[in-house]
Amino acid sequence: MIGAGPASLTAAGDLAGMGYKVTVFEALHAPGGVLMYGIPEFRLPKDIVRKEIAALKDLGVEMVVNAVIGKIFTIDELLADKGYDAVFIGTGAGLPHFMEIPGENLNGVYSANEFLTRVNLMKAYKFPQTGTPVQVGKAVAVIGGGNVAMDSARTALRLGAEKVYIVYRRSEEELPARAEELEHAIEEGVDFCLLTAPVRVCGDEHGWVTAIECIKMELGEPDASGRRAPIPIPDSNYNLEVDTVVMAIGQGPNPLVQGTTPGLNVNKRGNIAADDHGMTSKEGVFAGGDIVTGAATVILAMGAGKKAAAKIHEYVQNKRA
Helix, strand or coil: CECCCHHHHHHHHHHHHCCCCCEEECCCCCCCCHHHHCCCCCCCCHHHHHHHHHHHHHCCCEEECCCCCCCCCCHHHHHHCCCCCCEEECCCCCEECCCCCCCCCCECEEEHHHHHHHHHCCCHHHCCCCCCCCCCCCEEEEECCCHHHHHHHHHHHHCCCCEEEEEECCCHHHCCCCHHHHHHHHHCCCEEEECEEEEEEEECCCCEEEEEEEEEEEEEEECCCCCEEEEECCCCCEEEECCEEEECCCEECCCHHHHCCCCCCECCCCCECCCCCCECCCCCEEECCHHHHCCCCHHHHHHHHHHHHHHHHHHHHHHHC
């Protein structure tokens, strides 16, 4: 199993239950994937994740952390030299997207991935007792309107920010976050700057964020998909004073495993091409979860892991026959 997120852990549990020796390789220092680094403690207590992982270890699943596949071993080496009959890739969608606007390289600009990882996995809120700091200041702007944006905003409030803004270029009707996530953010005091898009991050002479320059938007006519495109309103620019900016506009697949695995087909977004049972274009290699579908839900990733485990079992039994 490459990656120790929900897809891989589910597949590992099913295969271990069938009697297979399963090894999970995880790039970070703790298994769990998005369950550990992405979902905040107030939504998913980490003790629950640790207990589930302990249960997998009791089944005989081996967890190898700090192991970046594509660097220490390639997929081909795992299959040819290390004695594995099959490989499952469940590396998720952990490569953050940025807006590519001026000032995104200033101190105090985070991707949501980095921001949540620092807090959830690296315990930045305990700094200096832990080695990873996190900067929030008095005011935080979270760019985006999905569930990850809501998680980032609510986390910032818990870190002591006095004002937290969600900056989203469409209206509330188009917010992609689930209704309950939006409701919770409103209840906790998050401010919503809707029909608003950042055009520049402003900083001081020391390279720290001082504000974001925004422009007001209006919704145009629906496109082919039925969504109304946001259109900038001329001369509506204004500055929103903030100390921290969190970019939560989505994430994609890390290309490391795909780039070091000849014969593994990917789509135009870099996601691994796999069928409904996780079979890829490369014999003995299966994949599931966000690395195949793009960023989705934990339950969908777990479902993909279960389907892949059944197919891996079938594959290995046929191979040994």
